Structure formats: C-alpha cells, structure tokens
Amino acid sequence: MDIFLYILIGVVAAAAGVGAAVFYQTRNAKTRAKLILADAEREADDLRRSRELEGREEALRITAEAEKAANQRLAKVQSNESRIKQRELQLNQQQSENARARNEIEAAKNALDAQTANLDARAAELDRMHSQAVEQLERISGLSSDEARTKLIESLKDEAKTAAASYINDIMDDARMTANKEAKRIVVQSIQRVATETAIENSVTVFHIDSDEIKGRIIGREGRNIRALEAATGIEIIVDDTPEAIVLSGFDPVRREIARLALHQLVTDGRIHPARIEEVVAKVRRQIEEEIIETGKRTAIDLGIHGLHPDLIRLVGKMKYRSSYGQNLLQHSRETANLCAIMAAELGLNPKKARRAGLLHDIGKVPDEEPELPHALLGMKLAEKYKEKPDICNAIGAHHDEIEQTSLLAPIVQVCDAISGARPGARREIVEAYIKRLNDLEQLALSYPGVVKTYAIQAGRELRVIVGADKIDDVETEKLSAEIAKRIQDEMTYPGQVKITVIRETRSVAFAK
Numbered sequence: 001m002d003i004f005l006y007i008l009i010g011v012v013a014a015a016a017g018v019g020a021a022v023f024y025q026t027r028n029a030k031t032r033a034k035l036i037l038a039d040a041e042r043e044a045d046d047l048r049r050s051r052e053l054e055g056r057e058e059a060l061r062i063t064a065e066a067e068k069a070a071n072q073r074l075a076k077v078q079s080n081e082s083r084i085k086q087r088e089l090q091l092n093q094q095q096s097e098n099a100r101a102r103n104e105i106e107a108a109k110n111a112l113d114a115q116t117a118n119l120d121a122r123a124a125e126l127d128r129m130h131s132q133a134v135e136q137l138e139r140i141s142g143l144s145s146d147e148a149r150t151k152l153i154e155s156l157k158d159e160a161k162t163a164a165a166s167y168i169n170d171i172m173d174d175a176r177m178t179a180n181k182e183a184k185r186i187v188v189q190s191i192q193r194v195a196t197e198t199a200i201e202n203s204v205t206v207f208h209i210d211s212d213e214i215k216g217r218i219i220g221r222e223g224r225n226i227r228a229l230e231a232a233t234g235i236e237i238i239v240d241d242t243p244e245a246i247v248l249s250g251f252d253p254v255r256r257e258i259a260r261l262a263l264h265q266l267v268t269d270g271r272i273h274p275a276r277i278e279e280v281v282a283k284v285r286r287q288i289e290e291e292i293i294e295t296g297k298r299t300a301i302d303l304g305i306h307g308l309h310p311d312l313i314r315l316v317g318k319m320k321y322r323s324s325y326g327q328n329l330l331q332h333s334r335e336t337a338n339l340c341a342i343m344a345a346e347l348g349l350n351p352k353k354a355r356r357a358g359l360l361h362d363i364g365k366v367p368d369e370e371p372e373l374p375h376a377l378l379g380m381k382l383a384e385k386y387k388e389k390p391d392i393c394n395a396i397g398a399h400h401d402e403i404e405q406t407s408l409l410a411p412i413v414q415v416c417d418a419i420s421g422a423r424p425g426a427r428r429e430i431v432e433a434y435i436k437r438l439n440d441l442e443q444l445a446l447s448y449p450g451v452v453k454t455y456a457i458q459a460g461r462e463l464r465v466i467v468g469a470d471k472i473d474d475v476e477t478e479k480l481s482a483e484i485a486k487r488i489q490d491e492m493t494y495p496g497q498v499k500i501t502v503i504r505e506t507r508s509v510a511f512a513k
Contacts, residue, residue, distance in 0.1 A: 165475055205248040205256045207263050215239050215246065217272050218263070228274035232281040233259040253321035254292075258284050292317035299330065303337055305356050309386035316359065318366040329366070332420050333359050339416035340409075349408055357395040357409050358416055360388070364396075376400045440492060445484055445500075450476075462499040463488075469506040477502045 137148075209215070219226045219239060226237055234255050238247040248259050261284045266272050269280075293310075296317030300308050308316070319330040340358035341351040364379030373381070380397030391407035398410040399417050438456040441463050445454040450471035455464045465484065467477060481502045488498055 207246045228277045232278050235259040295320050312386050315363045315366050322366050335420045336416045340412050343412050357392045357413050361396050361399050361413050376402050465502045467504050477504050
C-alpha cells in the first residue's frame with residue numbers, strides 16, 4: 001500500500017513538474033513571438049521606407065532624363081530652324097543672281113543677233129564683190145574659172161613633184177650616209193676581230209715520195225696493190241711521170257685524207273700488199289672518224305657552244321675536210337659564227353644563238369647521204385631532226401633565201417655568210433661564172449631605154465651606167481638607178497652588194513682650124 005502511495009505521490013510530483021515546465025515554456029514562447037513580431041514590423045517599416053526612397057530616386061532620375069531629352073530635341077529644333085533660315089537667305093540671293101544673269105544673257109543674245117545680221121550682210125557683200133572680181137578676171141584672162149583652176153592645180157602638182165623629189169633625195173642621201181657609215185663600222189670591226197686565215201683546198205691531193213722506186217712498190221705486181229688501195233679507199237691513184245709525187249684524185253676530201261695517211265703508213269712501214277693495205281686503210285678510217293669527232297668537239301668548245309647533238313658534232317668535224325670555192329668549210333663556218341656573234345651583240349640580240357646558227361649554217365654540205373636538196377634546206381632538216389630551236393633552224397634554211405626568214409637571226413647569218421665568202425682572198429670563183437655574172441649585170445642595165453653604155457667594175461661590185469643627155473633628165477637618172485638596183489636585187493645572186501652609178505653628161509665638141 002505504501003508502495004502505491006509512494007508511487008502515486010511520485011507521479012503527482014512529476015506531473016506537477018511537467019506542468020510547471022510547460023507553463024514556463026508557453027510563457028517564453030509568447031515572449032519570443034512578441035519579439036519576433038516586433039522585429040518583423042520594424043524590418044517591414046525599414047523596407048517600406050527604403051522602397052519609398054528608391055522610388056523617389058527613380059522618379060527623380062526619369063524626370064532628369066526626360067528634361068535632358070527635351071532640352072536636346074529643343075536644341076536640335078532650334079539648329080534646324082537656323083539652318084532653314086540660312087538656306088532661305090541663300091536661295092533668295094541665288095534667285096537674285098540668276099535673274100541678273102538672265103538679264104545679262106538676254107542682252108548678250110541681242111548683241112550677238114545684231115552682229116550675226118551684220119556679218120550676213122558683209123558676207124553677201126563679199127560674195128557680190130567676189131563674183132564681180134571673178135567676172136573681171138575671166139574677162140581679162142580669157143579663161144573660165146574651171147580652166148584657171150585646172151592650170152593652177154597642174155602647176156602646183158609639178159612644183160610639189162619637184163619639191164618631193166628633192167626632199168626624198170635629201171632624205172635618202174642622209175640615210176645612205178648614216179647607214180653606210182654605221183654598217184661599214186660594224187662590218188669592218190667584225191672582220192678585224194675575226195681575221196682568220198683561209199685554207200685553200202682542191203679536189204686532188206699530192207702525195208710526195210722520196211724516190212720513184214716506191215711508185216713500183218705501190219703499183220705492185222700486175223697492179224694488184226694499187227687496185228686494192230683504190231678499192232679500199234674509193235680514191236683514184238694517179239701514178240705518172242711526175243717526179244717524186246703521186247696524185248690522189250677524188251671529190252670526197254675525207255676519202256682523200258684516208259688514202260694519204262694510209263699511203264704514208266704503208267710507205268713508212270715498207271710492207272705493201274693487199275691484205276696489209278686493207279688493214280691499214282681500216283685503221284686509218286677509224287682514226288679519221290675519231291679525229292672528226294674530236295675536231296667537232298674542240299670547235300664547239302672553242303666557240304662556247306654547248307648541248308650539240310653528237311651527230312651534229314660529227315658533221316661539224318667533217319667540215320674540216322670539205323671546201324667550197326677553195327675555202328675550207330670549217331674555217332668558213334667558224335668565221336661566220338664569230339661574225340654572227342659580234343653583229344648580234346652590236347644589234348642587242350643573243351650572241352650565243354647567233355654563233356650557234358653561224359656554225360651550223362652549212363652542215364647541209366657534209367651529210368652522210370646525198371639527197372636531192374639544196375644544202376640550206378638539207379641543213380635545216382638535219383637541225384630539226386636533232387632538236388635545234390626553230391629560230392636557228394630557220395636561220396640555217398633561209399641563208400640563201402630558199403625559205404622565208406622568220407627571225408632576226410636569219411638575216412644576220414645570211415649577211416655574215418656573204419661577208420666570210422666575199423671578202424678578198426676567201427674564195428676562188430670559177431672564171432666562167434664570174435664572167436657570166438659581169439655580163440649579166442651589163443646586159444640588164446643595157447635593157448633600159450636611154451642607156452648608152454654599161455661597165456661592170458671592181459669585180460662586179462659596181463655598175464656604171466652611161467645615159468644619153470638628150471634622152472633622160474636629171475630627175476629620171478635617180479629613178480633609173482633605183483630601178484636597176486631593185487631589179488638586180490630581185491633577179492641576180494651575188495656576194496655583198498652592187499653599187500649602181502648612173503652618169504649623165506653633155507659634151508660640146510668644136511675644132512679650131
């Protein structure tokens with residue numbers, strides 16, 4: 001029982017404690033709630049006042065911006081108004097100036113109309129006076145105006161022809177003096193700088209021996225040695241009564257050189273029989289072929305020409321054993337190449353190309369085969385075959401005017417070839433051809449009316465034409481010389497140039513008795 005009592009008392013006491021605690025907690029919560037509420041009200045007041053301040057500031061800012069924009073628009077409007085006023089003033093001033101200008105133009109137009117009317121009146125008066133003067137002149141001269149005009153035009157034509165002929169002669173003389181001087185300077189300078197010696201070669205070679213006993217050994221028993229030698233070399237060997245000499249005859253200089261060297265080795269060795277002859281000739285032929293190639297290479301190196309095809313080098317070497325009109329072909333080609341280079345340099349062209357074209361211009365004279373083509377065209381085809389440039393091929397083919405010249409190298413090669421071949425001592429021209437050319441020159445000039453006599457002098461370099469003084473006047477002599485020169489240039493082939501001199505003279509003869 002006591003236990004329950006104690007328990008009950010404990011429970012009551014605990015409940016009382018709990019109630020007190022709850023009471024105190026409730027009172028504290030109310031107090032805190034009041035405090036929180038007061039803080040919230042205070043914060044709300046602060047926030048409201050802050051918002052009010054911000055609103056006032058924003059209103060003030062908007063008001064200031066609106067006033068500023070209004071002021072700017074007002075200033076702009078005022079500026080536009082001032083510009084409009086200024087423009088109105090300018091327009092008013094311009095209108096006044098335009099009115100004044102219209103008045104001035106109207107006055108000038110009136111003055112011009114008055115002057116035009118005055119001029120028309122004067123023109124009519126002049127026409128009337130001119131008609132009167134023409135009628136008076138026709139009455140005095142007895143000629144109509146058309147007849148007088150025709151005579152005046154004819155007189156003026158004659159005067160103009162005379163003046164034009166005189167002017168043309170002056171220009172031609174001046175050009176001729178300048179051109180001759182410059183051309184002579186270039187040609188003489190080129191020849192002086194080259195000045196190579198010319199080798200004279202024939203179609204026969206003389207082989208000298210020590211004694212006539214060797215002739216019998218060369219002929220051999222029943223002529224077998226000489227027959228074997230002729231068969232191996234293709235050269236005719238003439239053994240006659242000429243003391244200490246054997247003549248080798250043949251058109252091919254390479255074959256003649258092979259025969260000469262083979263004879264020299266056979267005579268030096270002393271063993272001469274058909275088998276030995278064939279062996280020596282074959283050996284010498286190989287040596288000559290090597291020498292031809294070496295000569296071509298050395299020539300190309302001496303002239304500074306690079307990149308030649310091996311077959312072209314061989315053809316250049318073969319020119320050493322070829323002659324044209326007694327002039328060694330290799331020497332002629334070297335001389336032409338050097339002349340071409342000098343002239344090309346003087347004229348501002350490429351001297352290397354000119355030297356190359358000059359060296360190769362006569363390769364058509366030494367082909368391995370003999371086609372029926374002129375040597376210039378054959379040389380051009382060989383150059384094209386071995387991939388030479390088109391301007392060089394054209395210069396080779398056109399140096400005798402057999403095709404049209406399409407580059408500046410062609411006339412240079414043509415001129416230098418003529419210089420090298422026509423200079424004194426370069427060639428030995430055939431007498432018959434030389435005489436025929438001189439005769440053709442004289443007959444060509446004699447074919448013109450009024451020509452009395454013709455003389456070809458200075459080895460055909462000058463043609464003097466004597467004309468009758470009663471048949472041709474001084475003006476026609478100029479025309480005659482030009483016509484003869486043009487016809488010679490078109491119809492004849494000649495080295496260098498031909499000077500035509502027309503002579504007209506009057507002779508009066510009397511005898512004292």
